[in-house]
Amino acid sequence: MSKIRIDLRSDTVTKPSPEMRAAMASAEVGDDVYGEDPTVNRLQERVAALLGKEAALFVPSGTMSNQIAIKCLTQPGDEIICEYESHIYTYEASGPAFNSLVMPRPVKGHYGVMAIEDVARAIRPDNIQTGQTSLIEVENTHNRAGGTIYPLAEIEKLAEIANEHRIPMHLDGARLMNAAVSTGIAPAEYAKYFDSVSLCLSKGLGAPIGSVLSGSRNFIAKALRVRKIFGGAMRQVGILAAAGLYALDHNVQRLKIDHENAWLLAQGLSEIEGLYIDKQQVQTNMVIIFARSPRWTTEKIVQQLLEKGIGMNAVDQERIRAVTHLDVSRDQILETIEIFKKIMEA
Ligand SMILES: *Cc1c(COP(=O)(O)O)cnc(C)c1O
Secondary structure (H helix, E strand, O other), X not given: OOOOOEEOOOHHHOOOOHHHHHHHHOOOOOOHHHOOOHHHHHHHHHHHHXXXXXXXXXXXXXXXXXXXXXXHHOOOOOEEEEEOXXXXXXXXXXXXXXXXXXXXXXXXXXXXXXXHHHHHHHOOOOOOOOOOEEEEXXXXXXXXXXXXXXXXXXXHHHHHHHHHOOOOEEEEEOOHHHHHHHHOOOHHHHHOOOOEEEXXXXXXXXXXXXXXXXXXXXXXXXXXXXXXXXXXXXOOOHHHHHHHHHHHHHOOOOHHHHHHHHHHHHHHHHOOOOEEEOHHHOOOOEEEEEEOOOOOOHHHHHHHHHHOOEEOEEOOOOEEEEEOOOOOOHHHHHHHHHHHHHHHHO
């Protein structure tokens, strides 16, 4: 494989900066299974406060964070409503079935946003012949929809029917900070409608590992036990929590730059013959590129880009995804546009 110089495959590829590594190296630590790691405790308090929740729990991955929430909020045999292309349904290796014995009831959304009538229709009646709907899950920003933002007004409507039916809500906020920075809406404002919220530190925020799950004190007490069962309880993990704290201190506001770069890339690529960008879809740090030329497959384009040192992922046979992040500069975006143009013209 050629060496990737400009890595737009995902914002998970970011590497810890020297400053972040220094913060990690000097972190105060203790045994977190005993609740004695001061840096982990600080991170958990910090995220709980950021999201307006009573408590929070540091976990190794976003997947584990979502899976713990699902386990805590459901019983075997229940149904959970989620968007058709949501991460929990698409990218967590059937985790809801494997870990929690629940059935996902996917609802097809528009830019990742589920129509309120569709959600209402998907809620099961109280009937012994059907499973019981025990959770509604929302993804913000929505990954497969292209980093799209779930509008607050839509979340409000969802919360209304969820309350009516006494169904808890979980937010997969892996990239919630991208939504917050883009809209100017406080993360807690989004989070207040949800019983649990998962936030990733290892995406655009630039930490090498880690997610934080937050919710009520009762919920987190339960989550603590489930994290142990899932094998996610860790020891002197303040070294990693320190990276998360550093990320929250330094890498939140700069997400704006990633969003500007995504927009720049979208503008540039949209002028290339054979490519199509739905600009309404470009809302945060992702660009979904529709490759329409009959001469090309998306796999082949991705291969050609790779040979020029540019990494992107083919989502499927018509979509390629590019993700901007803190290790990609504006100049590299301009270079990417030029190279893409040459490939498509060849
Ligand atoms: C990345 C991501 C996750 C978590 O993924 P991990 O690789 O397990 O950290 C969860 N939800 C969404 C929407 C994501 O993009």
